[in-house]
Amino acid sequence: MEQNKIDRINYLARESRVRELTAEEKEEQTALRNEYRALCKKNLQAQLDNIEFVDKKED
DSSP: OOHHHHHHHHHHHHHHHHSOOOHHHHHHHHHHHHHHHHHHHHHHHHHHHTOOOOOOOOO
């Protein structure tokens, strides 16, 4: 995700603490957050797919 989108997410989060966001801003915030969540899920899935379990049993 581009840094400007992350900055925008953070800006909207700060603004929402100060004032009520407009309907357009809320829609933008939701879309950006969903995009960020999807990217996080994709990255986590890629990490999990690369995990190898090794079971060394020494008798």
